[in-house]
Amino acid sequence: MPWGSHAFSILAGMFYLRSDLRPVLIWIAVAAALNLLSLIITSGFNVPLNNNLATATDAQGLVDFAALRKDFEMPWLTGNIARALANTGALTALCWALVQHGRLGR
Numbered sequence: 001m002p003w004g005s006h007a008f009s010i011l012a013g014m015f016y017l018r019s020d021l022r023p024v025l026i027w028i029a030v031a032a033a034l035n036l037l038s039l040i041i042t043s044g045f046n047v048p049l050n051n052n053l054a055t056a057t058d059a060q061g062l063v064d065f066a067a068l069r070k071d072f073e074m075p076w077l078t079g080n081i082a083r084a085l086a087n088t089g090a091l092t093a094l095c096w097a098l099v100q101h102g103r104l105g106r
Contacts, residue, residue, distance in 0.1 A: 005090065006035045012097075021104065027097035034090035038083050045079035 009032040016025040053072050056063050 031090040031093035038086040041083045
């Protein structure tokens, strides 16, 4: 699993620990929390569903792929949409942190 967005959000936050930079730190913290949420969704929902799909077998070697898709598709899609929203929110929060940083520099 890629950890770059999580690690770099935390690293960015470390540069804004001073009290006069708190408006930026707040938005970086929001982004880090949303990145963590994305990781939880991925590891808690999408990966287990993928693993179940990868190991689907029947005792006779026949698998009902239509039923398998029916059980897999909607939960995975829901998790993927939630993950995409969390990542989009994290990106938005980091962009707003940049705006706040620019305002502090004036």
